[in-house]
Amino acid sequence: MVWRKLKLMFKAFGILALLGSAAAQEGTTFYGGYPYPVPPDGHFNTFATNAINFYSFYSDLLEPPLGVYKWAEGEYEGMLAESFGFDDDNNYVVTLKEGITWSDGTPLSSADVVTTFNVNYLLNSPIWEGLQRVEAVDERTVRFVFDEPSFAAERQVMVEPIRANSVYGDFGERAATLISEGVTDEDEAFTTLLTELTEFRPETYVTSGPYTLTRENVSDARALLTKNEGGFNSDVVRFDNVVLWNGETETVTPLVTAGELWYGTYGFPPATEEAFVAQGIDIVRGPLYSGPALYFNHTVAPLDRPEVRRALAHAIDRDENGFVSLGDSGVAVEYMSGMSDLVAENNVDEAVLDELDEYDYDPELAAQMLTEIGFTKGDDGVWVDDTGKRMAFTLIFPSDYSDWAAAAENVTQALNEFGFDITARGVLSQQQQQDVYDGNFEMAIRNWGAASPLPYVSYLEPYRRYNGEGQFAGEGTGGGMGFDTNVTYSGGEVDLLELTLASSRGLDEARQREQAGQLAQSFNELLPIIPLWERYGNNPLNREFVDAPPSDDPIYQNGTAVPDPFMTYLLLTGGVGPAAQ
Amino acid sequence: MQTSKTLTGPPPLESGWLSRVVSSYAVRTLLQALLTIWAVVTFTFFLIRLMPGNPIDVYVGFLMNQSNLTYGEALQQAASQFSFDPNASVFQQYLGYLGDLVRGDLGTSITSTGTQVVDQIARFLPWTLFCVGLGLLISFVLGMTIGMLIAYYRNSVLDTAVSFFASVLGAVPDYIWGLLILVVFGVQLGWFNIGELRGTYDPGLTPGFTPAFIWSVVRHAFLPVLVYVIGTLGSWILNMRSSTTSVLGEDYVNVARARGLTPGRIATTYVGRNAALPLFTLLAVNIGLVIGGSVIIEELFVYKGIGSFLFFSISQRDYTSMQGVFLVIAVSVVVANILADLLYSSLDPRVRIEGER
Numbered sequence: 001m002v003w004r005k006l007k008l009m010f011k012a013f014g015i016l017a018l019l020g021s022a023a024a025q026e027g028t029t030f031y032g033g034y035p036y037p038v039p040p041d042g043h044f045n046t047f048a049t050n051a052i053n054f055y056s057f058y059s060d061l062l063e064p065p066l067g068v069y070k071w072a073e074g075e076y077e078g079m080l081a082e083s084f085g086f087d088d089d090n091n092y093v094v095t096l097k098e099g100i101t102w103s104d105g106t107p108l109s110s111a112d113v114v115t116t117f118n119v120n121y122l123l124n125s126p127i128w129e130g131l132q133r134v135e136a137v138d139e140r141t142v143r144f145v146f147d148e149p150s151f152a153a154e155r156q157v158m159v160e161p162i163r164a165n166s167v168y169g170d171f172g173e174r175a176a177t178l179i180s181e182g183v184t185d186e187d188e189a190f191t192t193l194l195t196e197l198t199e200f201r202p203e204t205y206v207t208s209g210p211y212t213l214t215r216e217n218v219s220d221a222r223a224l225l226t227k228n229e230g231g232f233n234s235d236v237v238r239f240d241n242v243v244l245w246n247g248e249t250e251t252v253t254p255l256v257t258a259g260e261l262w263y264g265t266y267g268f269p270p271a272t273e274e275a276f277v278a279q280g281i282d283i284v285r286g287p288l289y290s291g292p293a294l295y296f297n298h299t300v301a302p303l304d305r306p307e308v309r310r311a312l313a314h315a316i317d318r319d320e321n322g323f324v325s326l327g328d329s330g331v332a333v334e335y336m337s338g339m340s341d342l343v344a345e346n347n348v349d350e351a352v353l354d355e356l357d358e359y360d361y362d363p364e365l366a367a368q369m370l371t372e373i374g375f376t377k378g379d380d381g382v383w384v385d386d387t388g389k390r391m392a393f394t395l396i397f398p399s400d401y402s403d404w405a406a407a408a409e410n411v412t413q414a415l416n417e418f419g420f421d422i423t424a425r426g427v428l429s430q431q432q433q434q435d436v437y438d439g440n441f442e443m444a445i446r447n448w449g450a451a452s453p454l455p456y457v458s459y460l461e462p463y464r465r466y467n468g469e470g471q472f473a474g475e476g477t478g479g480g481m482g483f484d485t486n487v488t489y490s491g492g493e494v495d496l497l498e499l500t501l502a503s504s505r506g507l508d509e510a511r512q513r514e515q516a517g518q519l520a521q522s523f524n525e526l527l528p529i530i531p532l533w534e535r536y537g538n539n540p541l542n543r544e545f546v547d548a549p550p551s552d553d554p555i556y557q558n559g560t561a562v563p564d565p566f567m568t569y570l571l572l573t574g575g576v577g578p579a580a581q
Numbered sequence: 582m583q584t585s586k587t588l589t590g591p592p593p594l595e596s597g598w599l600s601r602v603v604s605s606y607a608v609r610t611l612l613q614a615l616l617t618i619w620a621v622v623t624f625t626f627f628l629i630r631l632m633p634g635n636p637i638d639v640y641v642g643f644l645m646n647q648s649n650l651t652y653g654e655a656l657q658q659a660a661s662q663f664s665f666d667p668n669a670s671v672f673q674q675y676l677g678y679l680g681d682l683v684r685g686d687l688g689t690s691i692t693s694t695g696t697q698v699v700d701q702i703a704r705f706l707p708w709t710l711f712c713v714g715l716g717l718l719i720s721f722v723l724g725m726t727i728g729m730l731i732a733y734y735r736n737s738v739l740d741t742a743v744s745f746f747a748s749v750l751g752a753v754p755d756y757i758w759g760l761l762i763l764v765v766f767g768v769q770l771g772w773f774n775i776g777e778l779r780g781t782y783d784p785g786l787t788p789g790f791t792p793a794f795i796w797s798v799v800r801h802a803f804l805p806v807l808v809y810v811i812g813t814l815g816s817w818i819l820n821m822r823s824s825t826t827s828v829l830g831e832d833y834v835n836v837a838r839a840r841g842l843t844p845g846r847i848a849t850t851y852v853g854r855n856a857a858l859p860l861f862t863l864l865a866v867n868i869g870l871v872i873g874g875s876v877i878i879e880e881l882f883v884y885k886g887i888g889s890f891l892f893f894s895i896s897q898r899d900y901t902s903m904q905g906v907f908l909v910i911a912v913s914v915v916v917a918n919i920l921a922d923l924l925y926s927s928l929d930p931r932v933r934i935e936g937e938r
Binding site: 037038039040041043048049050055056057122123124125126159185194195198199201216217218219220221222224245246247248250251254255257258260428429430431432433434450451452457460461464465469561562563 | 632633634638639640646647648649650651652653654657658660661662663664690692693694695696700701704763764767768771774775776779780781782783784785787880881882883884885893
């Protein structure tokens with residue numbers, strides 16, 4: 001009786017709710033989700049923080065870049081750009097596609113590109129470290145003049161979302177003046193214009209993508225992207241609208257199970273993922289090209305000895321570690337090259353990869369390696385080094401990252417079984433990061449790898465960020481892991497940081513490939529950190545509603561969140577559409 | 582039994598207009614309130630800055646994840662975006678903040694450049710006041726009524742059943758009820774569309790006193806209000822039951838019965854009024870906590886009130902916005918307690934503040 005009344009009450013409420021709700025949008029609609037700030041925090045100035053543009057997950061739908069990097073193929077595909085590349089003078093030249101208009105009716109032109117990059121000067125965008133100027137050659141052609149061209153510069157040009165000159169043109173012109181006068185961020189004229197820019201709040205969101213977003217279509221609950229008829233590929237996309245539900249993982253989970261969110265970019269817990277699968281929802285696993293690693297403080301003996309770190313790598317079952325941490329999305333690192341396995345395969349010669357030690361799980365071999373350098377086991381079963389020091393260390397990990405916490409606990413258990421005395425201590429992530437920057441740790445779990453197709457980016461984490469650069473964060477005293485990057489390995493003596501930076505310069509692919517091989521080889525031999533596993537996404541994709549390529553399609557190598565996410569690419573190019581009902 | 586003396590505090594100063602002003606209840610209360618607010622503001626100011634990380638750190642992490650910048654690039658870009666200097670003296674920041682506060686300026690958001698904190702609070706606070714306030718009011722009235730009723734029928738089947746029910750309600754955190762309602766009734770049974778009910782009102786509507794907007798606001802508030810009511814009803818019932826049971830044994834109730842007063846008059850004037858007194862103190866505390874205690878429910882229903890905004894500000898380490906919200910919470914708790922004192926004294930003729938005599 002009570003149940004029936006309850007049911008009636010809720011059903012009546014549900015009907016009333018539908019009666020009062022806004023009319024459903026016309027045409028076909030894709031339902032995704034991403035947390036965004038609502039006004040007055042959220043706004044349409046996409047150069048400033050807290051813009052309502054869904055960042056790299058969906059921003060391409062509104063402000064497409066010049067091109068998208070297709071990871072499986074290792075090359076860019078033009079979006080707004082018809083053609084692109086370095087000319088004979090090593091300038092980067094881009095020609096825009098014809099016939100694209102912004103949502104305010106203005107045709108896309110080279111002025112939009114010039115404005116975009118000039119305004120980026122005010123934001124200290126990294127591209128301006130080597131860029132002299134950006135100039136419009138004609139209505140559709142833009143030239144980027146570099147001090148020193150590089151593939152890193154190319155990437156920065158290609159993936160930057162292009163903004164409307166009709167909105168930001170004034171800032172672009174004033175920034176261009178500052179650039180030509182050599183005004184830097186230490187000058188008042190620069191900071192005044194920057195403040196003006198970051199406080200600028202455009203009334204409308206002018207977009208060149210196939211969709212646009214108006215103020216009335218942004219609510220607390222969801223943003224409705226509607227068709228921009230003159231926009232890029234507006235005649236190719238198969239959905240007329242895109243709804244992006246607002247909210248973090250916990251709040252969108254019921255929407256996924258209710259069939260109201262068809263594709264999610266969130267990191268769902270393995271148990272939730274199982275529930276999705278049981279419901280018939282597919283899980284797409286795009287790589288994130290990074291994951292957790294075991295970091296060592298190299299000022300703490302004997303953790304500074306490569307032999308010890310190599311032995312420890314054999315004492316950890318990385319398959320188990322990945323699985324207990326993130327289920328099928330925690331994939332053990334194979335090459336142990338310091339970069340993602342996929343990046344390594346694209347950038348390092350096969351002969352070099354074949355030589356890399358994969359550090360298979362082998363505790364006996366690990367024990368033998370330690371014995372060979374004079375370690376013995378004490379009466380309590382804990383290893384003692386050749387100076388008599390008992391192998392007891394504290395491992396700090398970010399307590400609020402559940403997957404990394406699981407990885408830390410598994411490492412602790414494995415090393416303790418092996419004969420170390422590790423005490424794991426959870427610390428709030430931001431404090432833990434600061435502790436590592438400060439060198440205030442013995443062992444730690446931090447990230448390795450990077451979602452960049454360029455290998456050097458991955459090595460900046462252990463060789464620079466966590467090796468002293470962190471002091472510039474403002475609070476730290478620096479030091480980090482205290483790893484001396486001047487090393488000797490089988491390839492000879494080398495400064496690893498110098499090698500890393502050198503590999504980012506120029507356009508000589510053969511030389512950079514060789515340098516990537518040296519970086520991989522030296523990392524593999526010295527193991528300054530031990531990468532544990534690579535994180536893959538676990539994105540629910542409800543194929544009952546969405547017609548999408550099969551899960552083994554190479555496009556999924558584009559990952560979820562880097563500037564080239566697979567879902568926005570598929571939406572833009574008509575690769576996904578409504579499923580046949 | 583409490584007497585007026587217990588509430589009057591220190592004896593009045595000797596003489597003169599100044600001593601009369603200082604010893605007056607209103608002035609003393611105001612001074613105490615200001616002192617409390619200053620203490621809370623100071624405490625939270627330093628506590629916030631003791632949190633690990635700062636707005637730049639948070640934004641660096643964000644840029645690295647979203648824009649694929651290296652740490653150094655992200656740091657350079659993040660530092661340019663905010664008018665925040667992590668190396669500035671905290672004490673100087675504190676003095677500046679207090680100075681602005683005295684002038685009624687809550688400052689501007691660090692992460693939403695140029696946005697006034699007072700505008701942020703004005704945008705989000707009304708929704709929380711409406712939603713949580715309504716829920717609190719409903720559960721208070723319902724809880725008092727039901728609690729009094731079962732106290733009259735104590736040791737009956739009704740009393741046992743309702744007390745058990747109330748204990749269960751009180752033992753389960755409100756966000757669990759929220760999740761259960763969403764998952765069981767919304768997802769599993771499909772009795773309502775959970776997507777349609779997220780947020781504070783329907784997309785596309787212009788806020789205003791129009792029937793469509795009001796109806797939309799009511800519908801969207803229904804589930805959060807329901808969860809607040811479910812989550813707090815149990816404790817009101819049990820508290821009222823306990824208080825009523827105690828009052829029913831008092832001599833003055835027996836005397837009232839002996840005088841032949843009607844049961845209705847005894848219930849309202851003698852029992853209900855006295856039994857409700859301790860609950861009003863609780864209500865005052867709860868009113869103060871309304872603003873800060875709504876974070877999880879608001880996140881769950883994507884109901885953009887002040888709790889949800891506080892969560893957002895903390896995640897971005899937006900110090901000025903956080904301080905603004907904590908100030909609002911401190912003021913609301915202080916004001917609610919003053920109101921409770923006034924209400925208490927008006928409900929209980931035995932308790933009178935000195936200034937009124």
